[in-house]
Amino acid sequence: MSRTFLIVALLSATVSLVGFRGDVTQLSDQQIEAAILQRLAMDGRLVDAKSITVKVEQGAVTLGGTVMNLDDKLLAEEIVSGTMVGIRSLKNEITVVRPSTKDDDIRKAVEAALRSVPALHESKLNKIAVLVHEGDVVLKGTVEKPLHSRVAQRAAEAVRGVVSVANLLKVVGKPRPDHAIEKDVVAYLQWAPYADLDRIEYKVEDGVVKLKGTVQHLADKYALANDIEKIQGVTGVDVSQVVVTKVQQKG
Template sequence: MKTDVKILKSDAEIKEDVLEELLWQPDIDETQIGVIVEDGVVTLTGVVDSYVKKSAAEKAIKGIAGVRAVADDIEIKYGNEYKRTDKEIAKAVANAMEWNPSIPEDNLNVTVREGWVFVSGEVNWGYQRNATKKTLEKLLGVRGVNVNQITIKQRVKPLDVQNKIINAFERAADIEAKGITVEVEGSTVTLRGKVHSIKEKEDAEKAAYKAPGVISVVNKLKVQFYPVKNA
């Protein structure tokens, strides 16, 4: 007779998995990153020379079973070869926005201060705001990107938004749609239920943001451990 048993990983086991994953990633120098695990919450520390490396380290461990949350305390310190003036960054930002078809550049305004990029304006879709952030934070010399001042037009009814999100979950191979409930109030979507990893939790949030009219997503999904079969 087989029964389902949930196996809880110890913090030591999770830390070992995290270190192995960082070692496995070709774009990450694991010697620059410190790892602390407490009750399944992973804290990353250390210093890297680009936002891309910082983001890659965080992303690498979010799919590890047992990781409940990630606190990213990695600092970015650029060497002389990576330094750019705000004027140079602003020019790079304008070029990146022009070349990305997902970003409606004509509707957005950009300000650069001490390496930080602030974007304001209005877009039709949540994914356009996300695309703006992801595209710009990869640019050399950028310390961070703030898109909180980008507003999203509301063009559809909440029920239509809910149905579109549910359908998107059902199409996605990496999202267990049956474990997620979707609530829509105005332009805010709330996700509830259980998923198997932080990556799945974030994928569900990204899918919800792609629905028309969605301005914010409240992600209340909880990460649970994978059940295993024991004979």
């Protein structure tokens, strides 16, 4: 969830094309499916949007099909979660095709990608080893900050030929106290445009921020996690207890 979320103005599209007119809580599954397929086809970053399938059942969306690289799989999820209305939940079951590229070449490409990330040069504690088997990448070693672990994973995910990334990096720097993290979380929630502090409960345990409450759209839920994970010292964000309220209803 590293890319900026853009809320696309699909509400002005014609009924025959996308079906987003009137009260967005009255969208049918067919309208949402058609809108998602169009949204994926519109994005020039996806190599082959036509290979991605979409299934919608009572607002629950499942992405399927195949893509040639992990970056496209993650990008498709970000596009849907960050730009669509009427969605209750999203499951990404897209399959990444196993690469013809040799594992050794993928490993070298991942190592080069890690060397290109300025944040990973901040500390001598950042010692990352890369293992590859049939396109599956494992990151092992140590990093100073949770941020370093996240940027290393994202750098590896963006390399062509990578099918999956297992992040086994251990954070060895001094952890930030939970109460200090919580203070920043509160400050963030007070000004976040897509979250009401009165509707969101928060708790920080060992660097993991746990949120509970309601937001209007699935995009809001993803944006919350995306923003809060950038707070210094945060090791993870749990939004599993955040409920989306503005979903389509059966007519």
